[in-house]
Amino acid sequence: MAAADMDSTTERTGPLRGLRVIELGSLIAGPFAGKTLADFGAQVVKIEPPGTGDPLRQWRTPQGLTSVWWHVQSRGKQSVAIDLRQPQGQALVRRLAAEADVVIENFRPGTLEAWGLDHATLAQDNPGLIMLRISGYGQTGPLRDLPGFGVIAEAMGGLRHITGMPGQPPVRPAISIGDSLSALHGVIGVLLALHERVAHGGRGQVVDVALYEAVFNMMEGALPEYDRHGMVREPAGSALPGVAPTNAYPCVDGRFVLIAGNGDSIFKRLMRLVGRADLADDPALERNPGRVQQMDTIDRAIADWTRQRTLEQCLAQLAQVRVPAGKVYTVPDMAADPHYLARGMVQEVALDDGSTLKVPGVVPKLSVTPGSVQGGGPALGQHTDAVLRASGLPAGELAALRASGVIA
Secondary structure (H helix, E strand, O other), X not given: OOEOOOOOOOOOOOOOOOOEEEEOOOOOHHHHHHHHHHHOOOEEEEEEOOOOOOHHXXXXXXXXXXXXXXXXXXXXXXXXXXXXXXXXHHHHHHHHXXXXXXXXXXXXXXXXXXXXXXXXXXXXXXXXXXXXXXXXXXXXXXXXXXXXXHXXXXXXXXXXHHOOOOOOOOOOOOOOHHHHHHHHHHHHHHHHHHHHHHHOOOOOOEEEEEHHHHHHOOOOXXXXXXXXXXXXXXXXXXXXOOOOOEEEEEXXXXXXXXXXXXXXXXHHHHHHHOOOHHHHOOHXXXXXXXXXXXXXXXXXXXXXXXXXXXXXXXXXXXXXXXXXXXXXXXXXXXXXXXXXXXXXXXXXXXXXXXXXXXXXXXXXXXXXXXXXXXXXXXXXXXXXXXXXXXXOOOHHHHHHHHHOOOEO
16 A cells, blocks of 8 residues: 655645655654654655665565555655665765755664765755764764664663563563654754754754663653662652652553542542542641652552542542543544544545555644645655656666666
8 A cells, every 4th residue: 555646746834844854764763753844844755775665664564565554654755765775876865965954864873974975975065954863872972883773772761670560570662662752852953953054044963863862861850869869760560659649540340540649739639539538638748748658548548449430430520620530541542532533633544545544643733834644655666756857867867777776
């Protein structure tokens, strides 16, 4: 399945319309950044190896079928099949990069230098070029040359140590959170570099994002807590250490209700709802530090109440007293949820076989120049000719490059 064709002249909307991006990366981190820019109007030209394309095309899907994930990760992009390992292919990318605003890559450090596609080389013809480089450990430092995947970065960045139940092996979320976090940091970096270039007359520059650093940046006060107090954050299951009460509580129907009663006034309302006015009025529990000291007592009081009610009953009563609460959503819940639908977070794209596919909507929401979902992912090499012709490459040269296997 491939999305309906979108050539290089397609009218784009959004705040990044007119921005030209060359995406050299594969799989998750670099392409996630490219997808985000495309959602907001950038023209993103994805360079893929002829014959195989991005490996993501075959991930998490029956053999021989295009991954439906592909239609999320590469939606709105143009696919140009070029063999980057051949000098002629590298020359084609240099040609495209000379007219681009941004190049995205997530190869191991040194790979682009070996191909003559590093920022220093490309900037000779395009001084304003911004290059986003995402790698496991960054472009500098003693570990720079090691291969880095999100799963390793999540551990090095501290996420794995604090995830799971106390005393149990560390667990991972069943998504590539390290890659996605690095991509979002990369997008922030690109936008900062664009602002510098446009608003302050700056030149282009390199945005260097390390996967482990993107994860580490989410670790809140863990480092200063250790430095000042010798505290080491540990796994805490469904609770949040140092904040009380906030947890997942069992209901009579075997489901769990999530309750965040850690605001001072919210805590009092919650305790009165669960029949524990004594805790609501206890001066020792008036502020969070005191509640943390008696977290087990508070959690037991809440659980005694939730165990006597269904999830729906808990949610209804908690809403009446304005206590933040929710359920654990599954994908079917999300796909049918009225709030998801009202916010445009479940979109449908048309594929060229006549079918439709539900995909996530665009985040964030802009009031004047919102982003939009521009179809699904392209077929391999779907835009090779259109993009290279637009760069001024003669038709005869295109045919010769195709015959030699440089492009497809």
